[in-house]
Amino acid sequence: MMISISEEDAQLERDEVKLLLDRRVDALVLASAQTPACKDLFRATEEHKVPYVLIDRKIAGLKANYVGVNDATVGQIATEHLIACGPLLAHIGGPKIGSAIGRMEGYRRASRPSISIDGSFVVYFC
Structure with a gap:
């Protein structure tokens, strides 16, 4: 190997x-x-x-x-779990990495009207 x-x-x-x-x-x-x-x-x-x-x-x-996995679904499930744990959420990912793009999509899908996405809590690297 x-x-x-x-x-x-x-x-x-x-x-x-x-x-x-x-x-x-x-x-x-x-x-x-x-x-x-x-x-x-x-x-x-x-x-x-x-x-x-x-x-x-x-x-x-x-x-x-x-x-691999369905990254959008994984992002949504993880975000829903974190919403249940507390109100502050952040997303860290790479804007050009396919898995991070899908997970961000799931993060957005899981957001509810009562929990808006704060742009300062979205961080991109690479």
Whole structure:
């Protein structure tokens, strides 16, 4: 088993996948940076006939094996639970990360008229 981390850097992700393919790995398990160039990267992976599975993050327009959750539903369930625990809520996520976008959608869906989303409690990183 080999592990590589790209820190949401699309170029580093491409370089790391190329390195792994050059080392003739049997398969790849990836939580991709989700950039538009990723589709080409995974098509190249398919040309090498190396199986891969995406975890946590789907890539729009790419038919691939995927293991993950419905992020909007998870965000909604978590927010509903936190509302029941107390009135102050915050959301921390990345504006370009698919799983964080879905969870923010769930956060918004769970908000009730009596609990408005305070923009100062929504924090984005990356």
